Amino acid sequence: MGEERKVTDLVTVYETQGMLRANVIRGLLESAGIPVMLSYEAIGPTIGLTVDGIGRVRIKVPAEWEREAHDLLTAAPRSGEIFSVPRDPNEEDD
Numbered sequence: 001m002g003e004e005r006k007v008t009d010l011v012t013v014y015e016t017q018g019m020l021r022a023n024v025i026r027g028l029l030e031s032a033g034i035p036v037m038l039s040y041e042a043i044g045p046t047i048g049l050t051v052d053g054i055g056r057v058r059i060k061v062p063a064e065w066e067r068e069a070h071d072l073l074t075a076a077p078r079s080g081e082i083f084s085v086p087r088d089p090n091e092e093d094d
Helices: 018-032 043-047 065-076
Strands: 012-015 035-039 057-062
Touching: 012 018, 012 065, 018 035, 018 057, 018 065, 057 065
Parallel strands: none
Antiparallel strands: 012 057, 035 057
16 A cells, blocks of 8 residues: 555645746745645646736645745845845736
8 A cells, every 4th residue: 555645735825927937936936845836727838828817827835835935935135146036017016
């Protein structure tokens, strides 16, 4: 018998238009050791559309990693750091 896997809840920590930005965010989270899953409509990457929600990508992490993911995504860059999560141009101002 194999090892029993525990099912965990996934939560959306970031949402963007297009796979390019989604993969940058995914790389950031995975480099910090946070497991990531991208959720998107199959047609978006296939035909490259990013209008009317077709290219929307949701970056999801296990619920137990949600706080760490949000902290990483909202952290200000440290002195000398060249990477930070860019603001999504499709977001509305607060």
